[in-house]
Amino acid sequence: MDLRIFTEPQQGADYETLLTVAKATEDLGFDAFFRSDHYLRMGSADGLPGPTDAWITLAGLARETRRIRLGTLMTAGTFRLPGVLAIQVAQVDRMSGGRIELGLGAGWFEEEHKAYGIPFPAERMSRLEEQLAIVTGLWATAPGATFDYRGTYYQVENSPALPKPAQAKVPVLVGGHGAKRTPRLAARYADEFNMPFASIEDSRRQFARVRDAAAEAGRKADELVYSNALVVCVGKDDAEVARRAAAIGREVDELKANGLAGSPDEVVEKLGTYAGIGSSRAYLQLLDLDDLDHLELISDRVLSQLG
Numbered sequence: 001m002d003l004r005i006f007t008e009p010q011q012g013a014d015y016e017t018l019l020t021v022a023k024a025t026e027d028l029g030f031d032a033f034f035r036s037d038h039y040l041r042m043g044s045a046d047g048l049p050g051p052t053d054a055w056i057t058l059a060g061l062a063r064e065t066r067r068i069r070l071g072t073l074m075t076a077g078t079f080r081l082p083g084v085l086a087i088q089v090a091q092v093d094r095m096s097g098g099r100i101e102l103g104l105g106a107g108w109f110e111e112e113h114k115a116y117g118i119p120f121p122a123e124r125m126s127r128l129e130e131q132l133a134i135v136t137g138l139w140a141t142a143p144g145a146t147f148d149y150r151g152t153y154y155q156v157e158n159s160p161a162l163p164k165p166a167q168a169k170v171p172v173l174v175g176g177h178g179a180k181r182t183p184r185l186a187a188r189y190a191d192e193f194n195m196p197f198a199s200i201e202d203s204r205r206q207f208a209r210v211r212d213a214a215a216e217a218g219r220k221a222d223e224l225v226y227s228n229a230l231v232v233c234v235g236k237d238d239a240e241v242a243r244r245a246a247a248i249g250r251e252v253d254e255l256k257a258n259g260l261a262g263s264p265d266e267v268v269e270k271l272g273t274y275a276g277i278g279s280s281r282a283y284l285q286l287l288d289l290d291d292l293d294h295l296e297l298i299s300d301r302v303l304s305q306l307g
Contacts, residue, residue: 001274001279001280001306002280002281002282003030003281003282003298004033004069004281004283005025005032005286005295006073006284007034007035007285008036008287009035010040010042010047011041011043011047012045012048013052013289014052017289018035018052020289021033022065022068024295025068025295028303030295030303031069032068032069032071033061033068033069034070034072034073034101034283035058036054037072037079039051039079039115039116040115042109043249044249054075055088058070059092062096062097063095065096070092070100071103072102074104074105074173074175075102075105076105076106076107076109077105077128078118078119079107083138085104085135086134086139089165090163090164090170091163093166094165097166098167100165100167102172103175103194104128104131105174106124106125107120107124123153125181126152127153130149130151130153131154132174132188133189137149138156138161139164141159141161171191172189172190172191173191174189174192175229176195177202177206183206183210183212184213186214187214191224192226192227193210193227194228197230200273203274204277207226207278225280226278226280227280227282227283228282228283229282229283230259230260230282231255231261231284231285231287232294232298233245233250233255233260234261234262234264236301237263238252241263247288247291264301264302264305271302
């Protein structure tokens with residue numbers, strides 16, 4: 001199973017902190033560094049010194065890392081027009097030498113839209129479908145050809161569909177708990193389906209829906225990668241687990257029930273359970289970005305057991 005590090009900078013992190021974590025992610029052998037795309041903190045965190053933009057951050061990291069893949073869980077479709085997003089992601093992919101992945105979602109956090117004057121339309125899933133069609137369509141247009149699209153919410157006319165990413169195909173991630181439309185969008189447009197913060201049983205059920213939707217769309221179900229995002233809290237002993245849980249304002253029992261928490265062996269065992277339902281990749285939600293010893297422990301005692 002691939003292990004990727006997933007950060008939530010809106011809770012309080014500047015670029016230098018994110019750079020430090022990304023470099024540790026690379027040095028310690030993890031597969032990728034991903035970040036959320038939010039402009040407002042959630043819960044009791046102070047959010048200081050304020051939000052960082054996901055794609056500006058990834059552009060910087062593209063030039064300051066060499067191996068790890070970089071991406072978003074998930075870019076909010078409400079934040080960017082699809083043509084602009086296609087240009088941004090293609091440019092950052094070229095800056096990284098072809099290491100970018102795009103997680104794209106509908107956007108859900110209404111308060112951050114109000115806080116920064118961003119429209120929050122009701123028909124976000126319908127807009128997301130058109131955004132996915134446009135972004136992937138622009139990238140897939142042959143050099144020298146043009147791209148046109150006429151939808152309900154977006155129209156593209158005579159676009160040169162430039163620039164092209166460095167990769168022949170930037171991996172696109174779609175995810176979520178929706179029972180009907182989300183699997184259909186994943187089956188049509190995604191290379192990876194991500195199930196965020198879900199139990200084994202809920203993940204199993206949603207993966208089956210995506211597999212069924214892929215078959216209906218004429219794709220082989222195994223063409224998609226199936227992954228989970230889960231909060232992580234690992235310690236060498238119970239005291240260290242409790243200390244790390246307290247640092248992020250969570251209870252150990254709750255973390256064990258809903259995430260990856262406990263000793264390294266406990267976490268490896270739970271990852272194996274997710275692997276048993278078809279998940280081949282885990283995004284470890286790291287909430288205390290100053291605790292680099294946590295990353296080192298996961299690398300030494302969890303990642304090492306996964307081969």
